[in-house]
Amino acid sequence: MSDDNRDEDEQDPTAVRRGGPQLIAYADRFGGSISGVTQLLRGALKGAFTGVHLLPFYTPFDGADAGFDPRDHTAIDPRLGDWPDIQDLARSHDVMADVIVNHMSTDAAPFRDVVEKGDASPWAEMFLTMSSVFPNGATESELTAVYRPRPGLPFTPMYLGEVRRLVWTTFTSQQVDLDVRSGKTWAYLTGIVDTLSRAGVRMLRLDAVGYVVKTAGTSCFMTPETLEFVRRLRDYAHQHGVRVLLEIHAPYQQQLAGASNADFIYDFALPPLVLHALMSHDFTPLTSWLEQRPRNTVTVLDTHDGIGIVDAGPTGDQPGLLDREQLNALVAGIHANSKGTSKSATGAAASNLDLYQVNCTFYDALGRDDGAYLLARLVQLFVPGVPQVYYVGLLAGHNDVELLQRTGVGRDINRHHYSAAEIDAALGSRIVQDQLTALRFRASHPAFTGSFTYKLEGTSFELRWQQGDETARLSVDTRTLDFLVAATSRSGDAIPVSRSNFHDLDSLSA
Numbered sequence: 359m360s361d362d363n364r365d366e367d368e369q370d371p372t373a374v375r376r377g378g379p380q381l382i383a384y385a386d387r388f389g390g391s392i393s394g395v396t397q398l399l400r401g402a403l404k405g406a407f408t409g410v411h412l413l414p415f416y417t418p419f420d421g422a423d424a425g426f427d428p429r430d431h432t433a434i435d436p437r438l439g440d441w442p443d444i445q446d447l448a449r450s451h452d453v454m455a456d457v458i459v460n461h462m463s464t465d466a467a468p469f470r471d472v473v474e475k476g477d478a479s480p481w482a483e484m485f486l487t488m489s490s491v492f493p494n495g496a497t498e499s500e501l502t503a504v505y506r507p508r509p510g511l512p513f514t515p516m517y518l519g520e521v522r523r524l525v526w527t528t529f530t531s532q533q534v535d536l537d538v539r540s541g542k543t544w545a546y547l548t549g550i551v552d553t554l555s556r557a558g559v560r561m562l563r564l565d566a567v568g569y570v571v572k573t574a575g576t577s578c579f580m581t582p583e584t585l586e587f588v589r590r591l592r593d594y595a596h597q598h599g600v601r602v603l604l605e606i607h608a609p610y611q612q613q614l615a616g617a618s619n620a621d622f623i624y625d626f627a628l629p630p631l632v633l634h635a636l637m638s639h640d641f642t643p644l645t646s647w648l649e650q651r652p653r654n655t656v657t658v659l660d661t662h663d664g665i666g667i668v669d670a671g672p673t674g675d676q677p678g679l680l681d682r683e684q685l686n687a688l689v690a691g692i693h694a695n696s697k698g699t700s701k702s703a704t705g706a707a708a709s710n711l712d713l714y715q716v717n718c719t720f721y722d723a724l725g726r727d728d729g730a731y732l733l734a735r736l737v738q739l740f741v742p743g744v745p746q747v748y749y750v751g752l753l754a755g756h757n758d759v760e761l762l763q764r765t766g767v768g769r770d771i772n773r774h775h776y777s778a779a780e781i782d783a784a785l786g787s788r789i790v791q792d793q794l795t796a797l798r799f800r801a802s803h804p805a806f807t808g809s810f811t812y813k814l815e816g817t818s819f820e821l822r823w824q825q826g827d828e829t830a831r832l833s834v835d836t837r838t839l840d841f842l843v844a845a846t847s848r849s850g851d852a853i854p855v856s857r858s859n860f861h862d863l864d865s866l867s868a
Contacts, residue, residue, distance in 0.1 A: 378408035378801035379739070380454065382661060383749040384424070385415050385438045387775045392439035396447045402785055405867065406797035409452030411563065411746060413662055415439070422532035424662070424773065426456070426565060427463040431546075432553040441557045448558030454603065455559045457550050459591070460566040461533040464516075468546075469534055476519020483540040486526035488513055490537055491572045504572075505579040507607070507714060528569050538570055538587055548594055555598040561622075562595055564588070568606040568616075580612050588619045603656055607666050607714060609673040610647075617652035625655040625743060626669035627679055630688060632659065632737055633723060634670075634680055636730050637691045641836050643670075643679050645814040648741070655743035659734060660751045663769060664704070664715025665692070665723060692716050695725035699757040703768040717768040721754045728754075728789045729857055733834065733841050735793050739800040740821035740832045742810050750774055752793060753784035792860050798867040803845055805830035 381399065389395040392415060399407055414425025419435045421427040434440050447453055462469065468481035476482065492500065506512045506528060513524040514531040526535040536543050554562065564570075571583040592602045601621035606613060610627050617623045628651075631644040671685045672678035680688065693701040693716075700718035716723075724730045731754065739745050750772055758774040776784075784790050800806060808825025819834040829852065830845040843855040845866045855863045 379406065379745045379747060379797045380409035380411055380452065380656075381407045381749065381752070382411045382413065382658075382746050384413045384419070384662070384773070386419055387773065388749040388781070390778070391437075392434070392443040392447060396443070396450075398781070399447075399451055402781075403794065405801060406794045407451065407747075408801055409454065409561070409744075410447070411454040411561075412444075412447075414456050414458070421463060421465075422530055424769075426458055427461070427530070427533045428458060429463045429466045431458065431462065431550050444557040444559065448560070452561060453559045454561035454563055455554050456563045456565045457547065457554070457591075458565045459536070459538070459547060460528060460570045461535045464532050464534050472518055473516065474519070476521055478519065481542065482518070484536055484543045484546065486535045486537045486572060487518075488524035488526065490526070491574050491578075496574070500575060503575075503577055505569075505577040526572065529566070535572075536570075547591065551591075551595055551598060551600065555595075555600050559600065561601050561603060563603045563605055564591065564620075565605050567604050568608060568612075580606065580608060580616065585616070585619045588616070592620055607663075607669060609668060609676060610651075610670065610679055611676060613669070614650070614652060617654055620654075622654050622656050622744065623652060625651060625657045625741075626666040627651070628657055628738065628741065629659050629665050629720070630667060630670040630685075631679060632734050633665070633692070634684060634688050635737075635836075636724065636734060636839060637688065637695075638684075639836050639839070641814055641819045641834070643684070644737075645812065645819070647679050648812050653742055657738050657741055657743040657745045658748065659738055660720040660748045660772060661746075662748065662773060664717040664772070665720070666715055668714035689716055692718055692723045696722040696757055699759050699771065702759070703757070703762050703771040717771050719755050719757055719772045720748075720751050722757045726754075726756070728792075730839060731789060732792050732796070732857065732860070733839055735796055736832055736841065736843065737821070737834075739796055740823070740830075745797075745800065747793070747797065748772075749776070752790065753781065754787065754789045754793075755784075795860060795863050795867075799830075799843075799845070799863050802867045803830050804828045805845065 383395055385392045385395050389398050399410060415434050415438045416428040417430040417433045417435045419425040419438060468484060472479040472482050472485055501511060504512060512526055512528045514527040515522055516525045527533055528535055567588060568580045571581060571587050572578040573581050573583050595602050603622040604616050604620045606616050607626055613623055627647055631647055635641045635644045667685060670679040672682060696718050700716055703717035721731055755774050757771045762771045805823040805825050805828040808823055811822045813820050817836045819836050822831045828846050833842045843863060844852045847853050847866055853866060
């Protein structure tokens with residue numbers, strides 16, 4: 359079985375300016391500033407990453423939702439740096455930044471003006487209330503049909519002027535939703551694209567984009583109107599030399615629908631499928647996904663959010679890539695491997711949480727098993743797409759229970775603040791060095807620009823790339839999880855590498 363090897367312009371929508379793996383990081387939690395991240399990428403991480411997704415660095419980066427509630431989306435928090443720092447980073451790495459399309463902070467100046475003046479504010483049309491979507495009121499069935507990744511309805515009572523209104527707040531009461539039908543909102547969003555593109559940002563992640571259009575009588579999630587908005591903003595971004603990534607946590611059928619409307623879409627089904635394969639020794643669901651997954655993907659194991667469950671599971675009468683029994687076993691396995699710490703951060707156990715995700719570092723989800731963890735990373739790197747590696751995952755981070763207890767925010771268990779000393783210590787560990795070896799191999803070996811094939815025969819699972827005479831192959835024994843990487847060297851010979859001599863893979867990196 360194989361993926362077509364088409365011409366670069368038509369066939370490989372995943373191609374970016376430099377290609378190769380990307381880092382995902384908060385500047386304040388990994389390097390301390392934008393320039394600190396740049397120094398790491400050009401220093402200890404040199405050759406491992408060709409791009410970086412800098413998580414929100416806007417004013418403020420430490421609001422109610424770790425920067426996803428900006429007061430000013432066109433200003434860098436001065437504690438992290440300024441636009442010249444982004445421009446400098448963009449000279450050596452592809453930079454991805456977030457466009458938070460669904461909402462802004464309730465502390466943002468436009469909304470504060472609406473709070474003061476109500477409908478008399480010139481900004482009033484930018485923000486959604488219940489009556490914006492349901493001008494004639496709504497039935498119980500219409501309200502309960504609205505999809506929200508939190509318990510309860512997506513409204514917060516607030517005074518706008520002298521009138522108490524139900525303001526639309528999909529995520530938290532500090533994040534007020536935007537009305538993208540408004541010309542002012544469109545000008546606001548395109549102004550963000552303008553600012554980022556001028557600074558050298560070449561990839562935009564549309565945060566929470568599935569919720570951005572609210573249409574009465576629908577779930578208000580991933581509707582035809584949502585996809586129309588995505589295409590419109592994508593086309594505007596293309597005029598500025600920028601590509602667009604959709605951030606959508608949803609059943610895989612909706613991921614497939616979204617993939618044709620943007621340059622990239624996350625493969626959020628991959629992490630639970632990899633975990634299931636390694637924990638149950640069952641690679642069949644993963645292989646089935648390879649048969650149908652879109653090619654224009656960004657692949658991850660973990661991110662600043664939790665490990666997606668809805669992305670691989672069934673919904674309603676629609677089957678999932680994993681059935682409910684497999685999902686239940688997967689979640690129970692994660693909780694057992696993490697010694698219960700993930701359970702304390704998941705579901706109703708913590709606030710500001712997505713109910714469709716398990717909050718846990720990927721390393722702890724695999725019980726801190728270095729061999730299984732390295733194999734998971736190799737599977738990610740061999741699957742087609744643009745691989746992104748989260749900073750906590752790169753450093754094989756443990757669940758930060760202390761931070762969780764301090765903030766009460768479930769996702770903080772996987773958002774550790776690393777000091778310089780902690781980074782240095784982690785970089786000295788074998789599992790981190792092995793990941794860097796694998797990343798440099800993925801970034802430089804020419805086979806990964808060619809065609810991809812895969813197969814599952816009995817207990818043998820194989821992922822293979824070929825470009826001309828250059829080949830790279832990952833073979834896995836599904837019973838033992840022993841693996842072998844075989845790739846052509848500069849002399850043309852195929853050098854086999856296993857866990858015991860993994861450092862030899864360095865000789866295959868350009």
